[in-house]
Amino acid sequence: MIGVDWGTSSFRAFRLGEDGAIRDRRAAPLGILHVEPGHFADALASQIGDWLATGEARVVLCGMVGSRQGWREAPYLPCPAGAADLARALADIPFAGARVKLIPGLSDTDAAGIPEVMRGEETQLIGTLPAIGRDGIACLPGSHSKWARVEAGRIAGYTTHLTGEAYAALRGNTILGRMMPDGPTDLGAFDQGVGRSADPGGLLHHLFGVRTLGLFGRLSETAAAGYLSGLLIGHEVRAALPQGAEVHLIGAPELCALYARVIGALGGAPLQHDADAAARGLARIGAEVQWN
Amino acid sequence: MIGVDWGTSSFRAFRLGEDGAIRDRRAAPLGILHVEPGHFADALASQIGDWLATGEARVVLCGMVGSRQGWREAPYLPCPAGAADLARALADIPFAGARVKLIPGLSDTDAAGIPEVMRGEETQLIGTLPAIGRDGIACLPGSHSKWARVEAGRIAGYTTHLTGEAYAALRGNTILGRMMPDGPTDLGAFDQGVGRSADPGGLLHHLFGVRTLGLFGRLSETAAAGYLSGLLIGHEVRAALPQGAEVHLIGAPELCALYARVIGALGGAPLQHDADAAARGLARIGAEVQWN
Numbered sequence: 001m002i003g004v005d006w007g008t009s010s011f012r013a014f015r016l017g018e019d020g021a022i023r024d025r026r027a028a029p030l031g032i033l034h035v036e037p038g039h040f041a042d043a044l045a046s047q048i049g050d051w052l053a054t055g056e057a058r059v060v061l062c063g064m065v066g067s068r069q070g071w072r073e074a075p076y077l078p079c080p081a082g083a084a085d086l087a088r089a090l091a092d093i094p095f096a097g098a099r100v101k102l103i104p105g106l107s108d109t110d111a112a113g114i115p116e117v118m119r120g121e122e123t124q125l126i127g128t129l130p131a132i133g134r135d136g137i138a139c140l141p142g143s144h145s146k147w148a149r150v151e152a153g154r155i156a157g158y159t160t161h162l163t164g165e166a167y168a169a170l171r172g173n174t175i176l177g178r179m180m181p182d183g184p185t186d187l188g189a190f191d192q193g194v195g196r197s198a199d200p201g202g203l204l205h206h207l208f209g210v211r212t213l214g215l216f217g218r219l220s221e222t223a224a225a226g227y228l229s230g231l232l233i234g235h236e237v238r239a240a241l242p243q244g245a246e247v248h249l250i251g252a253p254e255l256c257a258l259y260a261r262v263i264g265a266l267g268g269a270p271l272q273h274d275a276d277a278a279a280r281g282l283a284r285i286g287a288e289v290q291w292n
Numbered sequence: 293m294i295g296v297d298w299g300t301s302s303f304r305a306f307r308l309g310e311d312g313a314i315r316d317r318r319a320a321p322l323g324i325l326h327v328e329p330g331h332f333a334d335a336l337a338s339q340i341g342d343w344l345a346t347g348e349a350r351v352v353l354c355g356m357v358g359s360r361q362g363w364r365e366a367p368y369l370p371c372p373a374g375a376a377d378l379a380r381a382l383a384d385i386p387f388a389g390a391r392v393k394l395i396p397g398l399s400d401t402d403a404a405g406i407p408e409v410m411r412g413e414e415t416q417l418i419g420t421l422p423a424i425g426r427d428g429i430a431c432l433p434g435s436h437s438k439w440a441r442v443e444a445g446r447i448a449g450y451t452t453h454l455t456g457e458a459y460a461a462l463r464g465n466t467i468l469g470r471m472m473p474d475g476p477t478d479l480g481a482f483d484q485g486v487g488r489s490a491d492p493g494g495l496l497h498h499l500f501g502v503r504t505l506g507l508f509g510r511l512s513e514t515a516a517a518g519y520l521s522g523l524l525i526g527h528e529v530r531a532a533l534p535q536g537a538e539v540h541l542i543g544a545p546e547l548c549a550l551y552a553r554v555i556g557a558l559g560g561a562p563l564q565h566d567a568d569a570a571a572r573g574l575a576r577i578g579a580e581v582q583w584n
Contacts, residue, residue, distance in 0.1 A: 112491040115504040144500060162499040165466045173461040174454070199404040202531035203495050204524065207454040208436060212407035232496065239494030 001058035002051055002098075003282025004044070006065035007031055007120055012278070013048050015056070020283035022276065024051070032070045040071035041095055052098050059095070060286045062103040062278065063120035066091070076107035076117060082154035083126045083281075087288030103285055108157045116160055120278070121146050124250050125155050127281030128273055131248065138248040139240070139263075141233075141255045143168075147240040161236040167229060176210045180225040185258065189223035193230025194262050203235050229258065237262045244268060250277045293350035294340055294390075295574025298357035299323055299412055304570070305340050307348070312575035314568065316343070324362045332363035333387055344390050351387070352578045354395040354570065355412035358383070368399035368409060374446035375418045375573075379580030395577055400449045408452055412570070413438050416542050417447050419573030420565055423540065430540040431532070431555075433525075433547045435460075439532040453528040459521060468502045472517040477550065481515035485522025486554050495527050521550065529554045536560060542569045 005012045009031035015024040028047060035043045045052070048059070066074035074091040081089075090101040105119035121140045125148055132138060134153050140146040143164035149156045171177040196206055210228050213219035219227055237259070241247065246269040249256040253275060260270035297304045301323035307316040320339060327335045337344070340351070358366035366383040373381075382393040397411035413432045417440055424430060426445050432438040435456035441448045463469040488498050502520050505511035511519055529551070533539065538561040541548040545567060552562035 110491075110493060110497070110501075112488070112493075114488070114491075114501040115508045115510070116500075117504055117507060159493060159497055160500040160504075161494070161496040162466070162468075162503075163496050166462065166496060166499060169461045169465040170458065173465045174457045176454075196404070196406070199402075199406075200531075201402060201404075201451060202453070202527055204453040204455050204458060204528050205402070205451055205531060207458060208408075208452040209402075209406040211454075212409055212452075215409060216407045218407070235494055236496050239492075239497060 001060060001283070001286045002048055002056055003279055003286060004048070004059065004061045004065075005063050005120060005123070005278040005282070006061055006070070007063040008033055011043075011047060013051075014279040014282065015051055016279065016283045016286070020280060020287065022279050025279070032064050032067070040065070044095070044100070057098045058286065058289075058291055059098050059100045060090070060103060060282050060289070061093075061100065062123040062282060062285075066102045066104060066119055072102065074102050074104040077104045079106055079108040079158070080151065080154045080156045081106055081122070083129070083284045084288050085154070086122065086126065087285050090285075090289065099291065101289065103282075106155060106158075110159055116158060118146055118158065118160070121148075122155060123281035123285065124277035125150070125281065126284050127277040127279065128248060128250050129153060129284075131271075131273060136248060137242060137245045138250055139259060140250045141259045142251060145236060159240060161240065163232050163236045167232050170207065171225060171228060176207065176224070176228060179214050179221045180228070181221055183222055183225070185229060186223040186226035187261075189219065189226040190230035190258065190261070191265070192219075193227040193232075194234035194265060196227075197231050197234030197238055203231075206231055206235075230262070233258060233262050237266055237268075241266055241268050246271060248273060251275070293352060293575070293578045294343055294348055295571055295578065296336070296340070296351065296353045296357075297355050297412060297415070297570040297574065298353055298362070299355040300325055303335075303339060305343075306571040306574065307343055308571065308575045308578070312572060312579065314571050317571070324356050324359070332357070336387070336392070349390045350578065350581075350583055351390050351392045352382070352395060352574050352581070353385075353392065354415040354574060354577075358394045358396060359411055364394065366394050366396040369396045371398055371400040371450070372443065372446045372448045373398055373414070375421070375576045376580050377446070378414065378418065379577050382577075382581065391583065393581065395574075398447060398450075402451055408450060410438055410450065410452070413440075414447060415573035415577065416569035417442070417573065418576050419569040419571065420540055420542050421445060421576075423563075423565060428540060429534060429537045430542055431551060432542045433551045434543060437528060451532060453532065455524050455528045459524050462499065463517060463520060468499065468516070468520060471506050471513045472520070473513055475514055475517070477521060478515040478518035479553075481511065481518040482522035482550065482553070483557070484511075485519040485524075486526035486557060487522075488519075489523055489526030489530055495523075498523055498527075522554070525550060525554050529558055529560075533558055533560050538563060540565060543567070
């Protein structure tokens with residue numbers, strides 16, 4: 001079968017064997033924001049038409065392609081949900097020459113009853129379940145970081161933190177960013193920011209300190225972005241990490257390494273996984289489908 | 293004398309009687325960001341030249357005009373400081389035809405030793421001291437909200453929260469703002485946001501809820517900005533408000549009214565002041581100066 005992880009800014013396709021192995025892969029900067037409404041079928045054909053031409057006719061999609069702004073909106077499936085639950089909830093999309101099925105996102109509510117949504121991360125989680133086992137905690141860092149609980153081999157629930165998007169907005173659009181040139185993360189400053197997140201006063205107070213440390217020459221321009229990143233990720237991990245928990249990290253290796261650093265510093269046990277969780281999840285969910 | 297509150301985006305001048313009363317006033321959108329370096333004297337003359345021509349020769353300035361980006365950088369005076377301390381620390385600025393003196397900002401450190409800075413707010417605080425009395429708490433809401441402690445008639449210390457600037461950055465540059473048309477603050481949604489700030493999970497988690505409440509139709513587009521505002525101000529006030537404290541609010545009346553609402557809801561006693569605190573502070577500090 002063919003698995004496609006189709007997100008807001010990128011398109012990644014995998015040709016998958018019966019055993020779930022990745023036989024071939026390709027990627028394009030063809031996220032749903034770059035596809036005109038009504039042209040998703042054309043976009044898919046342009047990317048994987050040659051694979052389909054060899055006779056492959058089973059395609060599974062995941063990600064924001066199933067959102068209101070995507071090809072077709074697939075209603076969220078509520079937690080708890082596992083691979084079989086997701087496979088039963090796939091949406092069929094008419095497409096000439098192949099059976100195209102869309103994995104729905106997952107919804108949940110937090111302890112206060114506020115809704116949660118994910119699209120795409122559920123597939124990465126399903127792809128990582130064999131490593132997590134029946135019960136565990138996983139974190140998917142990003143613009144909207146997810147912390148998921150796995151119970152009895154299913155995704156039991158999760159919470160989201162707007163950390164990555166807040167970082168970009170604060171860095172790009174406040175006085176804090178004026179002194180932050182691009183460059184590699186200064187890990188010493190990152191750790192300082194993580195430490196700062198433990199102080200009283202709250203995040204909004206801590207943010208102003210990024211400015212004053214720079215004003216008084218206690219934080220260099222090249223270090224300030226790392227400090228801000230550590231401060232925000234520190235706040236997230238302190239709020240989300242169950243004490244002493246083993247945390248499976250899924251996502252971009254550089255960002256996962258920063259989260260692993262914070263989780264370790266705060267008494268958790270980080271475990272990093274490779275970046276092919278989506279492909280494995282597409283294969284596992286696809287394997288549960290009755291294609292005939 | 294003439295008092296000038298010269299900030300980043302605006303210029304406000306007051307003609308003050310010997311008794312401190314405001315005899316005349318004017319304002320212009322001539323903040324320091326709109327003055328070319330080297331042209332501050334020209335800018336001042338263009339705004340108050342006619343007052344100077346009548347024989348007035350004493351001018352006191354406060355605000356960001358004393359910063360690195362302003363007319364001349366005046367080193368911060370450390371807390372604690374009162375009107376007399378500030379008057380002794382004024383910087384003289386050469387100016388043809390008048391004696392121009394600049395009020396320095398105040399520095400402090402928070403409980404963790406991180407620096408604090410203010411420029412302009414110290415003058416508003418000095419102007420409000422007669423109402424506050426010897427001891428009290430004052431809050432100056434804004435882009436960088438200040439919470440100050442007054443002890444023995446002086447500004448003993450303060451903390452800053454980046455609330456206003458974070459609100460603008462998040463509203464203008466994240467997915468949260470896509471559904472926020474301009475309009476009056478929805479007070480019901482504002483109160484909901486304040487309530488949300490008491491939930492577990494932290495601010496970065498609560499921010500994502502602004503998105504999901506909208507997605508699920510539980511927060512209308514016209515209400516979302518008020519909810520976000522209440523969420524952020526709620527986090528600030530919960531972190532800064534001493535239990536049951538009386539809080540003197542100084543600043544723009546609309547914003548002070550929102551803070552008063554939150555302070556009252558969280559068990560504090562808000563007291564609102566008029567918007568002329570800067571003029572009163574300029575007069576009080578000017579009255580301490582030995583002009584001859």
